[in-house]
Amino acid sequence: MPALKDEMLPIRADSDIVLVRQAARSWSIDAGFSLVEQTKMVTAASELARNTLVYGGGGTVRLEALEENGRRGLRLTFEDRGPGIPDLELALRDGFSTGTGLGLGLSGSRRLVNEFSIESQRGEGTRVVIARWR
Amino acid sequence: MERIPILKMGDFLLVTIQVDMHDRLAMTLQDDLTERISRTGAHGVLIDISSLEIVDSFIGRMLANIAGMARVLDAATVVVGMQPAVAITLVELGLELPGVRTALDVDKGMRVLRHALGRPTPQEADAGAEG
Numbered sequence: 096m097p098a099l100k101d102e103m104l105p106i107r108a109d110s111d112i113v114l115v116r117q118a119a120r121s122w123s124i125d126a127g128f129s130l131v132e133q134t135k136m137v138t139a140a141s142e143l144a145r146n147t148l149v150y151g152g153g154g155t156v157r158l159e160a161l162e163e164n165g166r167r168g169l170r171l172t173f174e175d176r177g178p179g180i181p182d183l184e185l186a187l188r189d190g191f192s193t194g195t196g197l198g199l200g201l202s203g204s205r206r207l208v209n210e211f212s213i214e215s216q217r218g219e220g221t222r223v224v225i226a227r228w229r
Numbered sequence: 230m231e232r233i234p235i236l237k238m239g240d241f242l243l244v245t246i247q248v249d250m251h252d253r254l255a256m257t258l259q260d261d262l263t264e265r266i267s268r269t270g271a272h273g274v275l276i277d278i279s280s281l282e283i284v285d286s287f288i289g290r291m292l293a294n295i296a297g298m299a300r301v302l303d304a305a306t307v308v309v310g311m312q313p314a315v316a317i318t319l320v321e322l323g324l325e326l327p328g329v330r331t332a333l334d335v336d337k338g339m340r341v342l343r344h345a346l347g348r349p350t351p352q353e354a355d356a357g358a359e360g
């Protein structure tokens with residue numbers, strides 16, 4: 096499905112996570128999301144952007160405005176060329192962290208969106224795709 | 230360096246978070262608050278997050294850490310003003326903020342702190358005397 100609009104942002108520093116949150120907010124508003132829907136999307140974006148930076152060693156996010164059968168949506172794709180995730184099932188468990196986090200970034204953001212997919216190759220990187228629909 | 234201001238009111242410390250904090254700024258606030266509690270002997274910390282449009286697991290961890298460290302330093306912490314959309318999202322994210330007291334606004338938060346310290350307001354003390 097072709098996107099109505101798309102944009103790519105770098106994730107290389109703390110300040111980029113703030114920029115990703117701001118972009119996710121304004122694209123959520125453009126998609127017509129309610130305040131709660133916006134808040135869920137922005138929160139998920141913040142979690143995943145931080146993972147891209149902290150664990151992936153930096154990367155990018157691609158924002159895409161979607162429309163399907165008159166429904167509007169927003170898709171975010173986070174990508175890095177970091178070490179990858181050896182055990183996805185474990186990483187998606189509530190409370191699992193190899194760092195100092197609460198281990199809620201992946202599992203929690205999955206609950207905050209309508210579509211969630213993750214691909215990871217050891218030594219090659221990680222890609223997480225999320226989408227929300229009105 | 231950019232910092233979030235910490236105000237002192239009696240033996241309470243007040244923090245109003247008005248910016249979308251990047252992670253390092255949040256860590257700095259945590260350190261600054263801990264240092265101020267121990268230096269001033271403050272017995273209460275009130276954190277106003279009514280301007281925050283999201284609370285993710287990083288900010289959640291910061292709030293829980295602040296409450297935990299304050300407790301060790303014999304101070305009570307209350308977080309006030311969480312927006313409803315933020316609260317709904319937090320629950321779905323799975324964040325429980327263990328040990329963090331919350332209140333709807335600054336007034337109620339002050340009351341929670343005074344209660345925690347066994348110091349009801351004059352009005353409440355009067356009401357108690359009447360009843």
Ligand SMILES: Nc1ncnc2c1ncn2[C@@H]1O[C@H](COP(=O)(O)OP(=O)(O)O)[C@@H](O)[C@H]1O
Binds near residue numbers: 194196
């Ligand atoms: N982009 C990534 N690259 C490599 N590992 C990752 C990535 N994202 C998540 N992980 C791994 O998955 C674990 C769980 O992530 P998350 O649920 O966000 O919790 P936390 O960030 O608190 O550790 C991380 O501790 C890390 O080991």
Ligand SMILES: [Mg+2]
Binds near residue numbers: 142145146199200201
């Ligand atoms: Mg994370």
